[in-house]
Amino acid sequence: MPTPSPAKARSQRPGTKVNSLQDEIDRLTERFGTERKALIPILQEIKKRHHIISGYAMQCVADRLSISPAEVYGVVSFYSFLHEEYQGRIVIRLCRTISCDMAGKDAIARQLQNDLGIKFGETTDDGKFSLEWANCVGMCDRGPAILVNEQVFTHVTPEKVQEIIQACIKMYEKTPDLFKKNGHSHEHSK
């Protein structure tokens, strides 16, 4: 039987979820490099997979890129698409900027809050949805506009809100790994 590589052995040991994150970051540095310019692509990838960039993840990335964790935190806190807190699998971002505002975004905002049972900046208890504001998403001729993860919905009306939520649930049930608890779920608790 071939001896497993040390990295593999580590990830296979029971109860070492933390190390699996380290391994994952190792693989990301293989892909993006260990120079400073790799920082944002690595963080974007971590965010996409885990819906959070935890303090521990920031520490690991800092180690790999040989920079201070404070530098990593500085970057994570700067960009609105990176997040040090857990966000739902489905992030709904409603454009709040001028043309969407004029097109009636307030009613959409209220209905989203009602139907999801959360306020802007919050995540549902089941971890499925987060509700956020976005600044102009470049759909000003078809407002109100919302981004759902990377998908865009335009000409949204209050009665369409529930339809969109249902469509999201269906869409993501088809790709269940998006709802699957991640390896290091202990980091998700706020």
Place this chain on the structure above:
Amino acid sequence: MNIRNEVTFSTIRPRDGLKAALEKSRTEVVDDILRSGLKGRGGAGFPTGIKWKLAAEEKADEKYIICNADEGEPGTFKDRVIFSEWADLVFEGMTIAGYAVGAKTGIIYLRGEYGYLRQALEDKLAARHQEGLLGDKIMGKEGVSFDIHIHMGCGAYVCGEESALIESLEGKRGEARNRPPFPVAKGLFGKPTVVNNVETLAWVAAIFALGPDWFKHVGTEKSSGYKLLSISGDVAKPGVYEFPMGTKISAILKTAGADRPKAAVVGGASGILVPAKDFKRAICFEDVSTGGSVIVLSEDRDFLDILENFQEFFADESCGQCTICRLGNVKLLEGIRLLKEGRCTTKHLQKLCTLGAAMQAASKCGLGQASPNMFLSVLQHFKGEVLGRPQAEDHFANKRKAS
């Protein structure tokens, strides 16, 4: 369906521009762009030929061409439409720029909000590789090589500012740099870098396909060519339109079917408010300049609502480096809310105007410099409409009396 009138880009065959450019020497390419009179379409309007010439003259082992696809100015969406419809023209413009200045690497800084465009762009880039339009020996020409990568932004408006964009590409917070040095001398990783807007680069391909004189002869003396405008707000037909530079705002509003317009916001949150009496003014660099955003306000709109929305935007998006921009935008927002509540004294308003002027003068980058524009514009034209608003409590007091 976003495009509302005849657009030149639809008539350009991809490859024509690139082929014509590669038949010329590098200096001839720069000269053609100078001769065309092309100026940046991203907002600042810097002559593209001069930018390229400066970068071409730099001696360096590496240079970069960056396509600024951060399109974050409220009310702007033409770059999205260009990428959806004519991405090849943008890639060609970048390749021509690379040839002209001696850069082998191109980077598209695509805003995170446009993530859904990415796959199609990657596919098109791969196809161009296959066809010998990217990579080594482009179109069979010895020594001409160029590659294009896509970098995704992460939701920060200030990263559209070129030096903040470069910081972001280097893996840092998107905080604007002091200039000089300018990116053409010391840009990405300290190397000479040309940053151009998506639309600017698409025009480059069109200029080589149709000739610099064709472009020069459209528009005005100081603003050659056409401009794509993103029109939204109170209009019957919002969307992307092409107009020759120098077109009067009234004509533009008529084409888009403006509904009883009271004013137009030209240039987005960083732009200016043009009241109806000034609709005879023209869109061009020497009159009303814009990166492409036109938002029409009908008579039913309240300027304070509009201002509040813009000021929330700036307070949210300021990178926070300069105290005057970070705090100034919050102060202006508070002031607008006081006006809305009918509680702003004339004296306080005067102070806010002085603050606005200071922000224009003392901010490090264009975000802070432009952030008070709309506030000052509204006060200049419509002061009477924003002063002396009823106070909420009055209203209730009166009601009680009546019952």
